[in-house]
Amino acid sequence: MAQQQGPQQSVGTGLFLNGERETGQDVRTGNVTAALAIANICKSSLGPVGLDKMLVDDIGDVTITNDGATILKQLEVEHPAAKVLVELADLQDQEVGDGTTSVVIIASELLKRGNELVKQGIHPTTIISGFRMALKTAVQHIKKDLVVSVDKLGEENLINSAKTSMSSKILGPESAFFARMAVDAVKSVKMATLVNGKPGFKYPISAIHILKAHGKSSMESHMVNG
Incomplete structure (x- = not known):
């Protein structure tokens, strides 16, 4: 009685995964574009004259708000980089309770500027070091000159x-x-x-x-x- 053989597997190279692997500038640009898309959704709700957003879910429930964390929670975000910004806003809401829209806009702008520097040939590690140096300087300036008793x-x-x-x-x-x-x-x-x-x-x-x-x-x- 003949036996039917299953699909062959390559020995020593592991299982073949039917997927695509992308690296390089195209991936960075895609991540930055997704982050900017999230920031643009929240941007118009920022400030004293910020606009409210009317959000309608699958079953027709309506939510009207200009709170960044609430807006992002209602969105069905699938892109991994965009999800990081949504989690960032949620963490800001838990720790501070305010500034969710601001933190998303600042983070997306840093990603945008960082991507432009990468295109100019600057290594991402160098850019991150610069961001950290700027952070320390900004914190020192706030503590020294802006903090009021x-x-x-x-x-x-x-x-x-x-x-x-x-x-x-x-x-x-x-x-x-x-x-x-x-x-x-x-x-x-x-x-x-x-x-x-x-x-x-x-x-x-x-x-x-x-x-x-x-x-x-x-x-x-x-x-x-x-």
């Missing part, structure tokens, strides 16, 4: 800062109410410490706990000391 800002400026970050959130219409609560909560965890060897203060956000009570209005929220 909370005591010097005053109560009104703190509340205005909190209002600004709430303008793109669901709480935007009641920003005055929640801005006051947020400022009071952060000031309540103020701790004396040493900053660069000098007496100063820190405000550990992790010391503020948020408890949610279902079935009540958001305007019934209140701060409990202790």
Whole structure:
């Protein structure tokens, strides 16, 4: 009885994968193009005159928002490089709670400028080293020249800062109410410490706990000391 042989496999070279492998400038350009496409979606929602986005999913549910993280979560992104930007926005939202659109736009612009430098013959490692050097210089400049003590800002400026970050959130219409609560909560965890060897203060956000009570209005929220 004759036996039918299966497909032959090459010995010593491993299994043959039926796919394509791309490298070089074309791949870099494709990654940058995908990142810029994501940034262009969010770009028009940035700033005090940013536009809202109306997002409609497969079943017809409508979401209207100008929050970068919310916009990107609703998108069905398949490109790997674009997914990195979506994850970047999500991480920014988890760690800081604001600036999701800004971080996506800055990251995409850095990729765009870096790609132009690669085309000029500069090695990617050199470009990354330059970016890191620029980061250190920028952080030093911010700490030295731009950081202002909370005591010097005053109560009104703190509340205005909190209002600004709430303008793109669901709480935007009641920003005055929640801005006051947020400022009071952060000031309540103020701790004396040493900053660069000098007496100063820190405000550990992790010391503020948020408890949610279902079935009540958001305007019934209140701060409990202790």
